[in-house]
Amino acid sequence: MNRIKRGYIARKRRTKIRLFTSSFRGAHSRLTRTITQQKIKALVSAHRDRDRKKRDFRGLWISRINAVIRENPKVYYIYSNVIYNIYTRQLLLNRKIVAQIAILKENCIFMIANDIIKTKNPPRRYFGKV
Amino acid sequence: MATATVSISTLCATFGTHCAISHNPKSQFSQPFNFNRVSSHSYNLTFSPRLPLSPLPKSTESAVAQTETGSTDPEPAQIVPAQPPSWEPGLFAVVMVGSRQYIVHPGRWIVVQRLKGANVNDKIALHKVLLVGTDTSCYIGKPIVTNAVVYATVEEQGLDPKVIVFKYKKKKHYRRTIGHRQPNTRLRINSIMGYENYPKVTMDDLKSEDSQTEDSQS
Numbered sequence: 001m002n003r004i005k006r007g008y009i010a011r012k013r014r015t016k017i018r019l020f021t022s023s024f025r026g027a028h029s030r031l032t033r034t035i036t037q038q039k040i041k042a043l044v045s046a047h048r049d050r051d052r053k054k055r056d057f058r059g060l061w062i063s064r065i066n067a068v069i070r071e072n073p074k075v076y077y078i079y080s081n082v083i084y085n086i087y088t089r090q091l092l093l094n095r096k097i098v099a100q101i102a103i104l105k106e107n108c109i110f111m112i113a114n115d116i117i118k119t120k121n122p123p124r125r126y127f128g129k130v
Numbered sequence: 131m132a133t134a135t136v137s138i139s140t141l142c143a144t145f146g147t148h149c150a151i152s153h154n155p156k157s158q159f160s161q162p163f164n165f166n167r168v169s170s171h172s173y174n175l176t177f178s179p180r181l182p183l184s185p186l187p188k189s190t191e192s193a194v195a196q197t198e199t200g201s202t203d204p205e206p207a208q209i210v211p212a213q214p215p216s217w218e219p220g221l222f223a224v225v226m227v228g229s230r231q232y233i234v235h236p237g238r239w240i241v242v243q244r245l246k247g248a249n250v251n252d253k254i255a256l257h258k259v260l261l262v263g264t265d266t267s268c269y270i271g272k273p274i275v276t277n278a279v280v281y282a283t284v285e286e287q288g289l290d291p292k293v294i295v296f297k298y299k300k301k302k303h304y305r306r307t308i309g310h311r312q313p314n315t316r317l318r319i320n321s322i323m324g325y326e327n328y329p330k331v332t333m334d335d336l337k338s339e340d341s342q343t344e345d346s347q348s
Binding site for chain 1: 224231265268271274296332
């Protein structure tokens with residue numbers, strides 16, 4: 001067999017991976033073997049978190065809606081009432097939009113809540129043990 | 131009425147693209163939160179692209195003339211000075227496109243899923259308007275605001291930035307790398323129309339209700 005030197009084939013391959021990992025911290029952007037491992041971990045995390053992102057944001061929106069809706073000192077509003085009434089009153093707004101409106105246009109969210117919630121519970125003035 | 135809205139929308143489009151004093155084109159709502167979210171029951175999205183209209187040269191000339199200082203001679207009476215059409219303050223709408231909901235302001239752009247068969251500079255009418263709001267009042271759609279339309283122009287049919295789909299099983303010698311660019315369409319929102327005759331809720335209703343409940347309680 002002829003003698004073949006490997007030359008810079010491996011180096012060419014590794015520079016591309018190094019470019020991907022160029023902003024990582026410490027040894028994860030300097031040492032060749034750790035660079036390949038960290039690139040794999042980064043891509044796997046990105047793939048997994050793209051699905052997680054959808055779940056995380058939905059939880060964030062729910063928390064935000066709950067927080068803003070409970071702020072109303074005059075009436076007893078909570079997240080579950082709002083969502084139940086959105087469904088029974090046939091509004092199509094999803095949680096992302098309701099959360100954004102709640103943060104940025106507070107008047108609007110209270111108008112919506114007023115319009116759809118018909119509850120007879122009085123506002124909670126006493127927060128201790130009943 | 132239709133011709134008036136069309137001319138207003140073209141004026142708005144040309145004003146936004148040619149004049150330097152345009153509003154910030156990026157919508158503060160839609161940019162970070164454009165994800166595929168829980169959608170609703172299926173409604174047929176009525177999508178009516180109209181014939182592409184070329185931008186009116188007269189309005190651009192007069193728009194440029196307005197930005198210069200007032201030392202120039204008064205223009206002949208034929209050219210209509212281009213002004214941004216005045217909307218109610220804080221006008222916005224929630225519109226559903228491609229099974230995702232967006233908060234939409236006239237004059238700003240949004241990025242939606244690729245609309246097949248829409249070419250650049252097509253006019254689009256979006257009929258699934260779920261909510262229209264202003265500073266003082268709110269038109270809550272149950273489920274949609276009837277006769278409300280959002281007019282938009284297709285600005286660009288592009289691709290999302292590339293995501294690398296990397297499948298990997300550890301210790302099993304399995305890895306696959308796929309690159310993916312999702313096609314999208316950028317729409318410039320021209321106007322929100324047709325919501326005036328819908329029952330609306332205003333801040334006054336809220337205050338009167340509060341005073342009623344307080345009277346009844348006290």
